[in-house]
Amino acid sequence: MTKADLIESVYLTTGFSKKESxxxxxxxxxxxxxxxxxxEKIKIAGFGNFVVKxxxxxxxxxxxxxxxxxxxARKILTFKPSQVLKASINGEDE
Structure with missing residues (x-):
């Protein structure tokens, strides 16, 4: 999925114009x-955590x-998926 795909999805889901989306x-x-x-870290419930290390x-x-x-030395970005996301990807009911 690309940024353009995300914009298109927001456009189709919300009814906003493409420019607003x-x-x-x-x-x-x-x-x-x-x-x-x-x-700072970003925690999105049901999705996962983005952390700079x-x-x-x-x-x-x-x-x-x-x-x-x-x-x-440098900073790296890590993502740790939530259990809900892992279960969804694996087709398990949570």
Whole structure:
């Protein structure tokens, strides 16, 4: 599913215009992005959790030359699905 598919789904479900539907989807994505940028986690009941985690710097190896390199510290985004979502995907009744 793409962003365009989400916009189309909002358009068909809500009856808003395509332009309004696109604005709604963009606002939700912007809100999620801004929340995650500040380091807060997003919990959506029945769906899952989005969490930004810190990865420490570590030693790595350049696969072409075999030289050791330092991989810098960075932030990563993780998603953990809820039990309800897992059950739904697996066709189980919750």
């Amino acid at each position: 696109a604005a709604i989807v963009e606002m939700v994505f912007d809100l999620m992005k801004n929340t995650l940028e500040t380091g 810190e990865k420490a710097s570590r030693r790595g190896r350049n696969p072409q030359t075999g030289d050791e390199i330092e991989i810098s």
